[in-house]
Amino acid sequence: IVEVPEDVFTILEELRRQEENYQRYLRRYKAFYSLDADDGIEQDVLYEQPSLCEILEQQRLIALLYQGLVTLPEKQRRRIHAHYFLGMGVAQIARLERRSFPTIKESIERGIRRLENFFEEKGERTP
Numbered sequence: 001i002v003e004v005p006e007d008v009f010t011i012l013e014e015l016r017r018q019e020e021n022y023q024r025y026l027r028r029y030k031a032f033y034s035l036d037a038d039d040g041i042e043q044d045v046l047y048e049q050p051s052l053c054e055i056l057e058q059q060r061l062i063a064l065l066y067q068g069l070v071t072l073p074e075k076q077r078r079r080i081h082a083h084y085f086l087g088m089g090v091a092q093i094a095r096l097e098r099r100s101f102p103t104i105k106e107s108i109e110r111g112i113r114r115l116e117n118f119f120e121e122k123g124e125r126t127p
Helices: 006-029 041-046 052-071 074-085 090-097 101-121
Strands: none
Touching: 052 074, 052 101, 074 090, 074 101, 090 101
């Protein structure tokens, strides 16, 4: 406990009452907002919006990636799609295709190397 002059006590007491009134107002009228309200506010605050040039470059690289995927054999394309696009693990893909884990892993690695070669032929950096 600290003794303070009467005028300081009056000011502190008034601030405490204002804070209580404000908290009561928030509860009563539900006038509070949270960055976790799932309405996108936190996305706007936390992340920079990409520029138009960045968006166009990203679209161009995605189109080039799909062109490269089309050049792969069907099995490699399917396995790479399942692993990188659908987020499946190599073991899960092996179980679904009834193949061994090393077979699927090597197939995906060969497909990635082919994609890297495709990008090099096009004069692009690997995304």
